[in-house]
Amino acid sequence: MGARVITITSGKGGVGKTTATANLGIALARMNKRVVLIDADIGLRNLDVVMGLENRIVYDLVDVVEGRCHLRQAMIKHKQFQDLFLIPAAQTRDKTAVSPADMIQLTDKIRSEFDFIIIDSPAGIERGFRNAVAPADEVLIVTNPEVSAVRDADRIIGLLEANNKGPGKLILNRVKPDMVRKGDMLSAADVTDILAIKLIGVVPEDPTVIPASNSGVPVILNENSRAGLAFRNIARRLNGENVPFMQLTEETGFFQKLARKITGGSNGH
Amino acid sequence: MPGLFDRIRGRSSHKSSSAVAKERLQVILVHDRISLPQEKLQAMKEEILAVISKYVSVRDEDVDIALQHRNRGNLLVAEIPFSQRPDAQIQDEARQRMAREAEGDSPDDDDA
Numbered sequence: 001m002g003a004r005v006i007t008i009t010s011g012k013g014g015v016g017k018t019t020a021t022a023n024l025g026i027a028l029a030r031m032n033k034r035v036v037l038i039d040a041d042i043g044l045r046n047l048d049v050v051m052g053l054e055n056r057i058v059y060d061l062v063d064v065v066e067g068r069c070h071l072r073q074a075m076i077k078h079k080q081f082q083d084l085f086l087i088p089a090a091q092t093r094d095k096t097a098v099s100p101a102d103m104i105q106l107t108d109k110i111r112s113e114f115d116f117i118i119i120d121s122p123a124g125i126e127r128g129f130r131n132a133v134a135p136a137d138e139v140l141i142v143t144n145p146e147v148s149a150v151r152d153a154d155r156i157i158g159l160l161e162a163n164n165k166g167p168g169k170l171i172l173n174r175v176k177p178d179m180v181r182k183g184d185m186l187s188a189a190d191v192t193d194i195l196a197i198k199l200i201g202v203v204p205e206d207p208t209v210i211p212a213s214n215s216g217v218p219v220i221l222n223e224n225s226r227a228g229l230a231f232r233n234i235a236r237r238l239n240g241e242n243v244p245f246m247q248l249t250e251e252t253g254f255f256q257k258l259a260r261k262i263t264g265g266s267n268g269h
Numbered sequence: 270m271p272g273l274f275d276r277i278r279g280r281s282s283h284k285s286s287s288a289v290a291k292e293r294l295q296v297i298l299v300h301d302r303i304s305l306p307q308e309k310l311q312a313m314k315e316e317i318l319a320v321i322s323k324y325v326s327v328r329d330e331d332v333d334i335a336l337q338h339r340n341r342g343n344l345l346v347a348e349i350p351f352s353q354r355p356d357a358q359i360q361d362e363a364r365q366r367m368a369r370e371a372e373g374d375s376p377d378d379d380d381a
Contacts, residue, residue: 147290147297154298157341167341183285190291194298196341 011152027235052216
């Protein structure tokens, strides 16, 4: 019964948490789900900008917690989707303005009216992370195929497990198939091998992502975007559909196809 | 991981940077997870070797004791070769022990 609370986190900053939150929120709304997005990055809010909703903010998360407004007043309705809402973070306060208990209470108030509540966690492993994870039923860990990002993801997975929230599922973001093919980038198989958690999506690096955030229209609304397609697939998987993974490392030349046949396809995914 | 195609092009001589990344990560993560400082790990290795050396003589230069991780579990894996020192008694004992172990099904060498 009620909404599933899904927290999107990463440890390391800049790997694509906010992009993932915005895109999954819209993807689920397009599937006629009732969705609330919560920006838990108090002091460094960004989800409003990525969603193109920054001019509509009146009240924020801290206003709700401190009783200056009703929860409903802080929920900004999306321009295009009737059942998609954003609760923005406060920009002028810090993470201590909200507690993990506040977050649980807040999500409990709206669970019954929605299908998904998606929380965009701040980077780091401190208070902001704990706030974001406290009400989570499920956690998605975003990482990039780089040593530092994978290391931080592992740390997060360890913390989630220690708090009975783990291990979570993995979104591998910003994969460059060409580089994976040349052996210059960790593959999805490498990363899942190292982290030993379940993969829920592989998102290719895509030149349409930055223009999308420039204009505040998430890339998922661009039908031609590969990253958008990857996020749509993740949303369907969240919804219980069995969607095959996109073939990112498709062979282009005759020799690669041959090599793959002979070696039994060691490049996987 | 370099495939046949790379081998044909003569890339097999050096490891791909993604293979290096994977190996480095595996070492980094196991140390992160166990949070045992390098000097303590070294002290532990020396104590383990000291105990083993009381019973058998060990080829110190070929000893390999390292932390590994598999499937989110951490383990200490030790490879401690015995020396070929002509110390009849120690060797006999060692041989007998190895023979006994070889007979019994040793449970922890499933994925070497």
